Amino acid sequence: MMTSADRIARVRLSSVYLPLDTPVSDAKVLTGRQRPMTEIAFLFAEIGTEQGHEGIGFAYSKRAGGPGQYAHAKEIAGNLVGEDPNDIARLWDKLCWAGASVGRSGLSVQAIAALDVALWDMKAKRASLPLAKLLGAHRDSVRCYNTSGGFLHAPIEQVLDNASAALERGIGGIKIKVGQPDTRADLARLKAVREHLGEQVPLMVDANQQWDRPTAARMGRAMEEYGLVWIEEPLDAYDHAGHAALAAALDTPIATGEMLTSVGEHAELIRARGADVIQPDAPRIGGVTPFLRLAALAEHEKLQLAPHFAMEIHLHLAAAYALEPWVEHFEWLEPLFNERLEIRDGRMLVPDRPGIGVTLSEQAAKWTAERYETT
CATH class of the missing domain: 3.20.20.120 (Enolase-like C-terminal domain)
Incomplete structure (x- = not known):
């Protein structure tokens, strides 16, 4: 299998809670199935390589599930260290099989999403192209x-x-x-x-x-x-x-x-x-x-x-x-x-910035509840 010289050196995860200015209601609230939404939980993944390339991605959850996404990502993120960041499809499968006992849908793949988006962001940045x-x-x-x-x-x-x-x-x-x-x-x-x-x-x-x-x-x-x-x-x-x-x-x-x-x-x-x-x-x-x-x-x-x-x-x-x-x-x-x-x-x-074209703000750092890094 052809490989590149670069390898994933670290994965940093952040659990971030975005407060909403006004509690939000749709029909699920009016029919009594949910309460008004007051915040959104985000899982951010920042991946870095030995050669200094970086990528950022995120997943999210509304009302419930944010801590679960973050916990699952912590369990599987270490599987990326030492891997070629270009092999995104293979790495997605590797991450999926790492958590196979909890299935291939829902929270388990949503944890993978933050890591997958970060890998695509990095790949586009390496090519100096918007995603x-x-x-x-x-x-x-x-x-x-x-x-x-x-x-x-x-x-x-x-x-x-x-x-x-x-x-x-x-x-x-x-x-x-x-x-x-x-x-x-x-x-x-x-x-x-x-x-x-x-x-x-x-x-x-x-x-x-x-x-x-x-x-x-x-x-x-x-x-x-x-x-x-x-x-x-x-x-x-x-x-x-x-x-x-x-x-x-x-x-x-x-x-x-x-x-x-x-x-x-x-x-x-x-x-x-x-x-x-x-x-x-x-x-x-x-x-x-x-x-x-x-x-x-x-x-x-x-x-x-x-x-x-x-x-x-x-x-x-x-x-x-x-x-x-x-x-x-x-x-x-x-x-x-x-x-x-x-x-x-x-x-x-479509922005002309490489990758998905975003960087985390200082405000995101202030809303961060937990951080985890694996190397």
């Missing part, structure tokens, strides 16, 4: 839409103001949350937003899995008149047959996938034809390496792509997808990094 260019970009910018301004804890007046501010910033589309116990409230909220935006602004809704099949069918029909780009997560994330029936019955595209935690789960969704728009989350399915495997499956089926959250990573992956994608704008993570992504004319621009 999108290393992968083979189809475009230098990606359509972007804002989600953070449309949550259900915000009164409709604030949602309208947030939408206007997003458009003024250059964001191209607006997504609002639905899925409230009172479906009439959802329709009234949607009507107000559409009238505020006008007919030309791309608009999406997200029910966060809170409808049953009859409700989703009724709401889907009622929402047809608003010309939505998609209806997101109308049903339970694993109800592939239900999503497929909606996709076949409605003119409005069905989007889902963010809660699936492996390529295998996404493959089942694709096989069932349960989505017009697939929404994988690289940190949730194990990093860039499995995302690329999934993207090949999705492209083969001519699915639209709209990766969930983590725009700092997903901008690069969306830029490398053959069909015109969307990327989701959340400003929540910005305090963690020294850099900012540029948005113009409805699109998010």
Whole structure:
């Protein structure tokens, strides 16, 4: 086997908790399944080599799971020391087998994700290329839409103001949350937003899995008149047959996938034809390496792509997808990094910085709860 002279010398892990300015609620809170979200847990991985090359990556968890991701990463990170950092696919498999007894999805691969993203970041930096260019970009910018301004804890007046501010910033589309116990409230909220935006602004809704099949069918029909780009997560994330029936019955595209935690789960969704728009989350399915495997499956089926959250990573992956994608704008993570992504004319621009193009801020260091390093 051909090898390079360089070897991984150290892996540094950080457990970081990002506080949210305002507790955030979607339909899962209004239906009593969850409490408002007040913080996001991040697992950061920083990998360094004997020749001085470095890479950074991250995974995250909302509400629960952050300590578990960090603990699993601590157990497996030592398997990278002494390895050739270029052999990313082989190293992903090595890390996966190191934790094979806890499975190949969910928390175990999410711990791998931070390490995998760091290896891809390093590889792109070594090539002096943005990650999108290393992968083979189809475009230098990606359509972007804002989600953070449309949550259900915000009164409709604030949602309208947030939408206007997003458009003024250059964001191209607006997504609002639905899925409230009172479906009439959802329709009234949607009507107000559409009238505020006008007919030309791309608009999406997200029910966060809170409808049953009859409700989703009724709401889907009622929402047809608003010309939505998609209806997101109308049903339970694993109800592939239900999503497929909606996709076949409605003119409005069905989007889902963010809660699936492996390529295998996404493959089942694709096989069932349960989505017009697939929404994988690289940190949730194990990093860039499995995302690329999934993207090949999705492209083969001519699915639209709209990766969930983590725009700092997903901008690069969306830029490398053959069909015109969307990327989701959340400003929540910005305090963690020294850099900012540029948005113009409805699109998010791929940065010309090498790698994924981010470095950790001093604020991230202040929010760090634990650190671990293996050499």
